[in-house]
Amino acid sequence: MKSFIILIIFTTLTVITKSQTVIEMMHPGDANIILLEVDKPENADIIVYKTNVKEEYEEWNCKWKFKKWGFANFSVYITKDPNDSLLYDDELGIKYNIQGKIYFTTKKEEARYVTPGFQLEGVLRKTWVDKSKEAVKSKEEYKKLHREDEE
Numbered sequence: 001m002k003s004f005i006i007l008i009i010f011t012t013l014t015v016i017t018k019s020q021t022v023i024e025m026m027h028p029g030d031a032n033i034i035l036l037e038v039d040k041p042e043n044a045d046i047i048v049y050k051t052n053v054k055e056e057y058e059e060w061n062c063k064w065k066f067k068k069w070g071f072a073n074f075s076v077y078i079t080k081d082p083n084d085s086l087l088y089d090d091e092l093g094i095k096y097n098i099q100g101k102i103y104f105t106t107k108k109e110e111a112r113y114v115t116p117g118f119q120l121e122g123v124l125r126k127t128w129v130d131k132s133k134e135a136v137k138s139k140e141e142y143k144k145l146h147r148e149d150e151e
Helices: 002-017 133-150
Strands: 021-024 033-037 046-050 063-067 074-079 100-105
Touching: none
Parallel strands: 021 063, 021 074, 033 074, 033 100, 046 063, 046 100
Antiparallel strands: none
16 A cells, blocks of 8 residues: 555656646635736747647646646646736735736747746746857866866
8 A cells, every 4th residue: 555655656746747737726826826918929928838748748848738637836827917806805915916927829839938037936947058169168167177176
């Protein structure tokens, strides 16, 4: 029985860490991230491609699978109105902040981060690695310098 439970936990963790799955919440208080959906890609911080294809949402970078229930990497509340009444809870004195602007695309090659340095807490992101000759040389010099410092 213990090995069965361990197997279930391991399988669940493997699935979650290899993908970018999202559950859309109906109330901002239930979500990890609150986003404002915009009509134009140039107004967005992030452009996301919705997909159900495993190979695509395992790429992480702005390719999300929306699920109805179950385990997911994070939950979002998406509004089209910056003055959404659900963002304000007068009874508790809470104002939920919008953490970024999102645009949904139908073309997976358009999925990307628009705003430089923009990050969503809890969202996995691949970064670009500079493989130019200058960058490789700089990294080698850095490694050499720090090896000498350690000795």
